[in-house]
Amino acid sequence: MTTGRDTMVHRARAMEPGVLSRLRERDDAGRPAVPFTDPEGGAPLRCCLRRSEPGERLALVSYAPLRRWAAATGADPGAYDEQGPVFVHAGDCAGPDAGDRLPFANAPRVARRYSAQGRILGGALVEAGAGRFDAALTEAFDDPAVALVHVRAVEYGCFLYEVRRP
Secondary structure, eight states, rough: SSSSSGOOOOBOOOOOOOHHHHHHHBBBBOOOOOOOEOOOOOOOOTTTTEOTTOOOOOEEEEEEEHHHHHHHHOOGGGGGGGOOOEEEESSSSOOOTTTTTOSSTSSSSEEEEEEESOOOOEEEEOOOOOHHHHHHHHHHEEEEEEEEEEEETTOOEEEEEEEEEO
């Protein structure tokens, strides 16, 4: 979806429904999911790419974001196949809002770049603001070796979402 450098469109990829179903049963660390009611709201949900509302049923699961991409592409990320905690709805949800291309852009994030082999090529600290995220992603994909970018939280390093080459 590009017609030039200035018109590049980047879209966040939420976790796929089939992956979510498996994680809600047993996460990538082999543990069963333990649903809970979120008393305060505000948890970054990777299933629908929005913040939770108070009273929603969630699960905190261990997720290895490179694992499924690597299986689908034949890549071997080796030691880069890390896993970490992510919040998801405990049951089915509607998925992301099509209008929110780059969620969680209200705080600084890290844009971690990966090669087609699943190796980290570098990263960048991205200051808050959707325009800054677009610019950082455009810069990342200007490098032909970059196959995908993981957007991560600065404070904990948690995976938020993936962006693939447009």
